[in-house]
Amino acid sequence: MTDVKSGVNPLFLREEELRQGIELIFYAYRDFTAEADAILARHKFGRAHHRVIYFVGRNPGITVSELLAILKITKQSLSRVLGQLVREGFIVQRAGQQDRRQRLLELTEKGVALERQLSESQRQRIASAYREAGAEAVEGYRKVMLGMINDDDRRQFLARGEDPLKRHRTR
DSSP: OOOGGGOOOSOTTSHHHHHHHHHHHHHHHHHHHHHHHHHHHHTTOOHHHHHHHHHHHHSTTEEHHHHHHHHTOOHHHHHHHHHHHHHTTSEEEEEOSSOTTOEEEEEOHHHHHHHHHHHHHHHHHHHHHHHHHOHHHHHHHHHHHHHHSOHHHHHHHHHTTOOHHHHHHHO
């Protein structure tokens, strides 16, 4: 039996519920990025810079090819953003140990500080929403988000062991 007080519509695949889901994503993304956008603007950076800083910070030593695969942007677009971040001292590039043609990327101390600054309000926003929603809802949210990611990226994401709920359950 459906809990009427929960406000959850058992007909969640109807047009109106799907449109509400779309709207919620738009509103959440707007608010999720607002503070970071203000910080980026002070540096004359955009969201592409933020994504590069974030993923290089999460994956020190990531190759340019791996970063391109995550971001799904052209080499030319990445080159413009990455070049600026390198010139301004937020990211360093070094040649790979086995393959000198590879460019391995890492945040500098300045880059780490900027990444923390950009992500702090986002971490707080997510932590607050998670606390309010509870563990079961968080797991449901993660399932929904994973379901929206294409199959290849979902497999890669899960293969990297980035499912803390799964790790937590197996401890």
